[in-house]
Amino acid sequence: MSRWREAFLALRNGVDPQVVLRTLKQGFDTYDPCDTWQKSSESGVKTSCDTLRHIESSPVPSVTSVATDFDSKTPGIPPSVTSVTTVKGVYLDFETRNTSGCNLDTAGAWRYAADPRTEVLTLTYKLDGGAHQLWLPSLGWCDPLASLAADASTSFICFAGFELAVWQRIMVERLGFPSIPIGRWIDAQAECSYFAVPRTLGKVLPVIGAPVAKDEAGKRLVRCLSKRDRKTGEYPEVTPEILDRVAAYNQIDVDGLIAVHTAFGSLSEQERRVWELDQRINQRGLGIDVELVRAAKRISEISTSALLEEFAGLTRGLSPYQVGKTREWLTGRGFTLENIQEETVQAALDELTLPEDVRRVLEIRLITASTSLKKLDAMLACVGPDGRARGLLRYHAATPGRWSAELIQPQNLPRPTVEIEDSEELVAAVKTGDPKALRRWGEPLEVLASALRFAVCAEEGSLFGAADFSAIEACVLLALAGQHDKCSLIAGGVDIYRDMAAMIYGLDRDRFLAIREEELTLEQSEQRRIGKNTVLGCGFSMGGLRFRNQYLRHLPRQEGEKLAAGIVYTHYRKTWAPKVPQLWRDLEASARRAMLHPGIPIKARCGIVYTLDKIAGLPTLVCRLLNGKHIHYVNARVDANKLDPYGNPVWTYWAYRKGQWREIDPYGGQLTENVVQALARELLVDRMFAFEERGYQIVLTVHDEVLIEHPQITKMVMEKIMTERPQWAEKIGVPVATKAWVGKRYRK
DNA sequence: GTACTCTGCGCC
DNA sequence: AAACGGCGCAGAGTAC
Numbered sequence: 001m002s003r004w005r006e007a008f009l010a011l012r013n014g015v016d017p018q019v020v021l022r023t024l025k026q027g028f029d030t031y032d033p034c035d036t037w038q039k040s041s042e043s044g045v046k047t048s049c050d051t052l053r054h055i056e057s058s059p060v061p062s063v064t065s066v067a068t069d070f071d072s073k074t075p076g077i078p079p080s081v082t083s084v085t086t087v088k089g090v091y092l093d094f095e096t097r098n099t100s101g102c103n104l105d106t107a108g109a110w111r112y113a114a115d116p117r118t119e120v121l122t123l124t125y126k127l128d129g130g131a132h133q134l135w136l137p138s139l140g141w142c143d144p145l146a147s148l149a150a151d152a153s154t155s156f157i158c159f160a161g162f163e164l165a166v167w168q169r170i171m172v173e174r175l176g177f178p179s180i181p182i183g184r185w186i187d188a189q190a191e192c193s194y195f196a197v198p199r200t201l202g203k204v205l206p207v208i209g210a211p212v213a214k215d216e217a218g219k220r221l222v223r224c225l226s227k228r229d230r231k232t233g234e235y236p237e238v239t240p241e242i243l244d245r246v247a248a249y250n251q252i253d254v255d256g257l258i259a260v261h262t263a264f265g266s267l268s269e270q271e272r273r274v275w276e277l278d279q280r281i282n283q284r285g286l287g288i289d290v291e292l293v294r295a296a297k298r299i300s301e302i303s304t305s306a307l308l309e310e311f312a313g314l315t316r317g318l319s320p321y322q323v324g325k326t327r328e329w330l331t332g333r334g335f336t337l338e339n340i341q342e343e344t345v346q347a348a349l350d351e352l353t354l355p356e357d358v359r360r361v362l363e364i365r366l367i368t369a370s371t372s373l374k375k376l377d378a379m380l381a382c383v384g385p386d387g388r389a390r391g392l393l394r395y396h397a398a399t400p401g402r403w404s405a406e407l408i409q410p411q412n413l414p415r416p417t418v419e420i421e422d423s424e425e426l427v428a429a430v431k432t433g434d435p436k437a438l439r440r441w442g443e444p445l446e447v448l449a450s451a452l453r454f455a456v457c458a459e460e461g462s463l464f465g466a467a468d469f470s471a472i473e474a475c476v477l478l479a480l481a482g483q484h485d486k487c488s489l490i491a492g493g494v495d496i497y498r499d500m501a502a503m504i505y506g507l508d509r510d511r512f513l514a515i516r517e518e519e520l521t522l523e524q525s526e527q528r529r530i531g532k533n534t535v536l537g538c539g540f541s542m543g544g545l546r547f548r549n550q551y552l553r554h555l556p557r558q559e560g561e562k563l564a565a566g567i568v569y570t571h572y573r574k575t576w577a578p579k580v581p582q583l584w585r586d587l588e589a590s591a592r593r594a595m596l597h598p599g600i601p602i603k604a605r606c607g608i609v610y611t612l613d614k615i616a617g618l619p620t621l622v623c624r625l626l627n628g629k630h631i632h633y634v635n636a637r638v639d640a641n642k643l644d645p646y647g648n649p650v651w652t653y654w655a656y657r658k659g660q661w662r663e664i665d666p667y668g669g670q671l672t673e674n675v676v677q678a679l680a681r682e683l684l685v686d687r688m689f690a691f692e693e694r695g696y697q698i699v700l701t702v703h704d705e706v707l708i709e710h711p712q713i714t715k716m717v718m719e720k721i722m723t724e725r726p727q728w729a730e731k732i733g734v735p736v737a738t739k740a741w742v743g744k745r746y747r748k
Numbered sequence: 749g750t751a752c753t754c755t756g757c758g759c760c
Numbered sequence: 761a762a763a764c765g766g767c768g769c770a771g772a773g774t775a776c
Contacts, residue, residue: 321770323773324773325772341756370758371770372757374770394767398767399766404767405768409769411758411768412760412767415758543763585762657766660752665764667763669762705760
């Protein structure tokens with residue numbers, strides 16, 4: 001029996017609620033008093049809730065939908081028992097608050113919903129064609145809600161994964177409502193992601209021209225309820241008036257949700273499967289070694305505070321994070337740096353003769369610049385009572401369909417920069433909590449960052465299996481472009497980076513290829529590095545200037561520019577992969593033709609099809625991939641007044657970039673990159689299904705890498721499953737090579 | 749106070 | 761004939 005169920009029964013049997021709550025909290029305290037929360041609740045004390053009084057009296061925005069039924073005693077529509085083929089939809093949205101400082105933004109929906117001090121304020125739900133229904137926690141377990149949840153033919157439609165978490169952790173585990181399997185949930189936010197429109201309700205509604213707008217005042221009110229009053233230090237009391245206002249806000253959110261789902265409709269069958277997989281992964285969670293994280297945090301704090309103090313002493317009170325002011329200080333000491341990026345600072349340390357204080361300031365900036373160790377706080381904030389962090393992945397967050405990640409953001413854990421022979425030895429050293437224990441590996445903060453991945457840990461009795469595709473984007477690109485000679489090289493196990501380098505530097509190709517990896521001279525390694533950058537970087541129409549800036553900064557400017565121009569324009573485009581520029585033109589011309597002929601599918605030579613369609617009333621260029629998957633370019637319009645330098649009509653679309661909904665000018669290289677990235681994602685998704693079907697549970701995906709957790713996984717099984725490829729990839733000849741490892745802790 | 753932009757950094 | 765990659769996060773600074 002779960003702790004919640006126990007508490008629920010205790011309450012029903014008349015046990016003092018305070019006692020029950022204390023018991024529950026104790027259960028949590030044993031695993032995690034959550035030091036980070038203490039901080040956030042303290043800052044909550046300082047937060048003003050003065051606005052509360054404003055908001056209470058602020059008018060409720062007009063509601064467009066007419067039907068309103070807030071009388072919970074009115075019987076709802078009885079659940080369908082006659083037909084399972086009639087699928088009903090229930091739209092629903094929770095408003096909640098937390099009174100312990102647990103922050104939804106940092107804890108994530110799953111940790112937040114599991115917190116004993118998270119409470120439901122209101123739940124508004126609405127059946128297709130029916131009236132809004134209000135459920136309040138005071139009603140407890142009740143019909144028709146419970147019957148709807150139990151009814152296999154009823155879908156629950158929500159916005160984002162939040163409702164799934166609250167339903168499971170609170171409605172099911174605390175109140176005894178029936179659990180709703182993933183297959184019966186529909187997430188309108190996933191639809192937004194798939195169709196590449198903004199992912200927040202407030203932002204997407206105006207984009208689709210919905211007659212509903214987000215109730216911003218209501219949103220602020222609900223947020224206020226989770227913050228302590230600045231003066232009294234107490235959480236606000238939820239008065240009947242406030243509850244009414246929250247319910248009104250809640251209802252408007254449901255209307256917004258309906259507008260979004262009605263506009264976009266459901267995901268395709270194919271993507272629906274991917275979303276369900278996404279939810280399984282997110283609910284499963286990723287194991288975190290909390291003991292390791294705690295110890296690492298201690299070391300990090302000791303080491304960092306000493307460095308910050310030293311820095312402040314040298315600079316009259318500055319912090320190394322104050323970029324502008326640190327640069328000013330450096331200028332004052334006679335050293336003007338164009339920026340204080342790692343590379344610039346490192347170069348200054350290497351090349352200039354510096355006074356001791358300037359040198360030390362730059363050194364400290366280098367050590368403290370990485371914010372990777374903030375992930376320790378992120379881990380503690382979102383890890384659940386069972387030591388697993390949930391809700392880390394965001395389905396289809398990038399236009400081509402890749403996942404992104406949040407909270408811990410496990411997709412950008414630093415790669416180790418110090419040499420680690422035995423991970424368990426290092427883990428043990430970190431667990432001492434003493435910076436000195438790390439000295440044998442290097443600078444403590446650098447060692448910690450290098451050990452960060454080890455905090456991701458398989459559960460007792462289980463192992464991680466990981467596998468990734470080697471240079472998958474280059475492989476897909478070359479295959480799609482029909483550059484078969486290079487695909488054959490890859491398939492034959494040739495190091496194409498060296499093949500490329502041999503061409504650039506005019507080396508004896510066969511002899512260069514024959515050298516064993518560990519016998520490459522420094523110069524030869526450098527040549528291979530440039531070859532690698534060329535193969536991976538030039539595929540999407542990068543120009544010579546950018547190539548020089550990105551990869552050849554260490555050379556004198558003129559020499560670098562000359563070499564870059566030769567590499568990009570002559571070696572790569574003309575000789576090594578001449579079919580690739582043809583692919584850019586192919587896709588760009590096809591997309592443009594589709595834009596000029598609405599509704600007519602235009603097939604590029606590579607088999608990709610573009611069609612200008614209407615989605616949610618918005619002109620959308622739909623790109624159909626080789627397996628039927630779509631990429632969407634929303635608000636796609638031809639700009640009648642403009643021609644590009646070659647006399648072609650120009651078109652634009654809109655996308656969410658850098659936190660803003662903005663106009664984008666597409667070009668061939670970018671369209672190619674989207675298609676290639678999307679196809680690489682399809683290859684990975686295909687393998688993810690293969691792992692799951694064979695009973696290997698996926699816990700993380702990182703673009704070209706998959707991590708599974710299983711008691712008996714082996715490297716051989718990982719490689720065997722990972723190497724298979726779908727028919728379409730077989731057909732165009734995508735070479736697939738994979739590397740795998742098995743172990744207790746996550747690593748690179 | 750909140751929202752946004754900028755710089756910087758990490759991964760692919 | 762061909763250019764600007766993506767993602768999230770932290771912290772500082774600015775505007776409202």
